Amino acid sequence: MALLGRSTAIGVGLAAFIFGALDYGTTRGLDPEIFDPTLAGNLSLMIQGLVVLFVGADLLILYLWNLRRKRLASPRVSGRGV
Amino acid sequence: MKVPALTPKRIAIVGAVLGALAFWVALPPIHVRNLAVPVVLAALAAAAGAYAVRAGEARLGWSATVVGFLGLGAGYLATRSSVENLEIVFTWSTLIASMLVFATPLMFASVGGIFSERSGVVNIGLEGMMLMGAFWGIWGADKTGNWVTGVLVGMAAGGFMGVLHAFFSVHLRADQIIGGTAINLLAIGITGYAFVQLYGTENIPAGVSEIPRLQMRFLERIPPDSLGDFLYGAFGRLSVMIWVGLLFVIIAHFLMFKTPLGLRLRSVGEHPRAADTVGISVYGMRYFGVTLSGVLAGAGGAFLSVGVISGFNENMTAGRGFIALAAVIAGNWRPFGSLFFACLFGFSTALAFRLGDAYRDSVAGLDVLAQMLPYVLTLIIVAGVIGKSIPPASVGRPYTKQ
Numbered sequence: 001m002a003l004l005g006r007s008t009a010i011g012v013g014l015a016a017f018i019f020g021a022l023d024y025g026t027t028r029g030l031d032p033e034i035f036d037p038t039l040a041g042n043l044s045l046m047i048q049g050l051v052v053l054f055v056g057a058d059l060l061i062l063y064l065w066n067l068r069r070k071r072l073a074s075p076r077v078s079g080r081g082v
Numbered sequence: 083m084k085v086p087a088l089t090p091k092r093i094a095i096v097g098a099v100l101g102a103l104a105f106w107v108a109l110p111p112i113h114v115r116n117l118a119v120p121v122v123l124a125a126l127a128a129a130a131g132a133y134a135v136r137a138g139e140a141r142l143g144w145s146a147t148v149v150g151f152l153g154l155g156a157g158y159l160a161t162r163s164s165v166e167n168l169e170i171v172f173t174w175s176t177l178i179a180s181m182l183v184f185a186t187p188l189m190f191a192s193v194g195g196i197f198s199e200r201s202g203v204v205n206i207g208l209e210g211m212m213l214m215g216a217f218w219g220i221w222g223a224d225k226t227g228n229w230v231t232g233v234l235v236g237m238a239a240g241g242f243m244g245v246l247h248a249f250f251s252v253h254l255r256a257d258q259i260i261g262g263t264a265i266n267l268l269a270i271g272i273t274g275y276a277f278v279q280l281y282g283t284e285n286i287p288a289g290v291s292e293i294p295r296l297q298m299r300f301l302e303r304i305p306p307d308s309l310g311d312f313l314y315g316a317f318g319r320l321s322v323m324i325w326v327g328l329l330f331v332i333i334a335h336f337l338m339f340k341t342p343l344g345l346r347l348r349s350v351g352e353h354p355r356a357a358d359t360v361g362i363s364v365y366g367m368r369y370f371g372v373t374l375s376g377v378l379a380g381a382g383g384a385f386l387s388v389g390v391i392s393g394f395n396e397n398m399t400a401g402r403g404f405i406a407l408a409a410v411i412a413g414n415w416r417p418f419g420s421l422f423f424a425c426l427f428g429f430s431t432a433l434a435f436r437l438g439d440a441y442r443d444s445v446a447g448l449d450v451l452a453q454m455l456p457y458v459l460t461l462i463i464v465a466g467v468i469g470k471s472i473p474p475a476s477v478g479r480p481y482t483k484q
Contacts, residue, residue, distance in 0.1 A: 038278045046271030053246075053264035056256035 019048060090137035097130030097146030104153035108160035109172045120157030124150045171436045175315025180435070182324050183390060185428025187212065187399075189327040190382030191406035192413070192420040193334045194375035198244075199415060200338065201371030202351035204478045206262025207247050209403025210269030211376045212383035215240040217273035219384025220290060220394050221280065229291040233323070233384045240380015241373055243269060248372035252365050255480035266403075274396050293389040295319045323385045328421075330378070335417040347371055351474035354481040364481050379403065401457075408460045415474065430456045 022044040054061065104123035107114045114120070127150030134143030160168060171177075191208050198205035219236025223229050247265050251258045302314040338344040349357040350367040358364050386402070387394050405427055406420075413419025434456065438449025 039275060042271050042274035042278065044271075045267055046275060049264050049266075049268030049271055052260060052267060053250060053256075056260035056264060057250050057254040059254045059256070 018051075022047060090134040090139035091142060093130050093137075094134035094139050094142035094146045097127045097134065098142075098149045100124075100130065101127035101146060101149035101151075101153035104150065105156040105160065108157045109168060115161055117158065117161050120154060120161065124154035124157065126150075127153060167440045171433070171440045173315075175312045177429070177432055177436065178316040179320065180432040181425060181429040182320060183428070184431040185424045186321075186324045186327045186389075187382035187386045187402055188406045188409055188424035188427055189331060189421060190385065191379040191403055192409040192424055193330055193417055194378030194382070195407055195410040196334065196338070196375075196415055196417060196420060197347070197371045197378070198375035199410060199477050200351045200474055201347050201368045202354060202474060202476050202479065202481070203248070203251050203368055203372050204258040204262065205247065205372065205375050206259055206407070207243060207265030207269075207403075208262075208375070208379045208406055209399055209401065210262075210266040211240040211243045211247075211379035212386070212399045212403045212406075213266075213269045213273050213397065214243050215380030215383030216387040216398055217277060217383075217394055219380070220387040220392075221276075223388045224290050227291055229293050229388050232291065232388050233293075233381060236384030236388070237377045237380040240383060241377040244373040244376020244379075245369070247376065248369045251372070251480065252368045255482065258478055258480075270397055273394075277394060277396065290388065290392050292392060293321045293323050293385070296322050296325060321385075321389050323381075323389050327382075327385070331417045331421045338417065348474070351477060354476055358481075358483070364483070368481075379406075382406070405456065405460055411473075414472065427456050427459065430459050 131147030222235025223232025
């Protein structure tokens with residue numbers, strides 16, 4: 001959680017808010033016939049795991065971001081659409 | 083004959099043994115019913131401990147004193163308890179057999195943890211890898227009808243988590259503690275989701291192929307009779323996986339300390355730059371270590387689900403991955419050291435179960451209280467009864483190629 005908020009108080013609050021929303025939203029008020037609450041609860045755990053995983057890996061995000069910037073800057077070298 | 087010199091260290095060790103003896107004499111098969119014997123033994127233990135502390139052997143001396151007092155308390159309880167109950171709890175052969183059953187998942191996982199940590203990657207994700215192994219192992223055994231493929235599927239699932247952890251912590255240089263935590267969360271989510279999706283509300287159907295036991299009748303015929311019975315009860319009917327686990331500990335020891343591969347793995351964990359300069363692939367070795375740890379943890383989890391309870395519950399590993407990690411650290415990153423601690427945790431778990439069974443009627447709540455025993459033991463051990471343990475020098479630090 002502290003990592004997700006980048007060790008700032010406001011960031012931590014926001015991060016906790018996201019996880020809290022995920023937890024609360026998947027345990028109450030779901031129609032069991034449309035989406036089984038036990039499935040939804042486990043799904044939100046999976047999402048939390050992935051979020052933590054990708055937040056930890058800032059290098060990957062920076063790499064993807066740079067790729068995107070390069071493509072936007074020079075569309076001809078992008079390889080797609082000549 | 084030369085008498086060994088009475089150094090403070092030796093005295094402290096003798097004190098600790100006396101403390102343990104204070105408890106042991108009150109148990110079957112000796113059954114001392116007189117309280118005086120444990121008291122005298124415990125007092126001797128405490129005195130030896132105090133002497134050792136004064137002579138400068140602080141850590142061992144205090145340990146001996148503590149063991150003395152624990153022995154006194156446990157011995158007192160044992161002399162007050164009825165003989166029948168003691169016989170139920172302390173049937174040594176069954177106790178040892180179930181100790182090995184509880185120790186085996188820890189054995190696999192902690193050997194895996196050693197491979198990962200020796201290569202320089204902290205593996206908090208052992209818990210999640212075990213859980214994946216547990217679910218996909220029983221799934222494989224259920225679908226293919228064969229426990230071997232089940233365990234292999236579980237190992238593959240654990241290995242997949244291992245590769246994931248390796249990718250994030252080696253190539254992406256993410257924080258390893260956070261990566262491991264993410265692995266744990268992810269594993270709980272994936273196994274829980276798949277369990278509900280694949281099996282719905284009912285549990286794994288009964289009659290899943292079980293891991294066979296290795297029958298060793300010849301142990302029974304070892305003279306004298308009581309020894310033969312004891313050996314057969316303790317070792318004669320163990321699951322095949324337990325023997326495989328013990329074999330893995332030995333293999334891991336040789337691989338780690340006697341082969342070039344092990345030397346490379348350790349050098350990558352101690353000083354990656356130096357290892358890189360002499361041409362060892364740091365990334366390759368770390369991938370190998372972490373993936374192997376995932377595979378082994380998966381095997382441990384699969385043993386838990388296929389071999390022990392023939393079923394699956396959500397989050398059934400219940401912190402065993404963390405206990406395995408504690409065994410790695412307490413065992414000083416050595417396979418045999420962690421085997422010892424895995425057996426200690428296994429023993430306390432087995433003891434907790436039997437205590438709960440025997441005293442369910444007489445002492446209210448003891449069965450629940452006893453479940454805490456392994457965790458308390460973890461706490462005591464990690465808090466420093468054991469000497470200082472030295473981790474691999476660069477464990478937890480990502481390596482950047484130059």
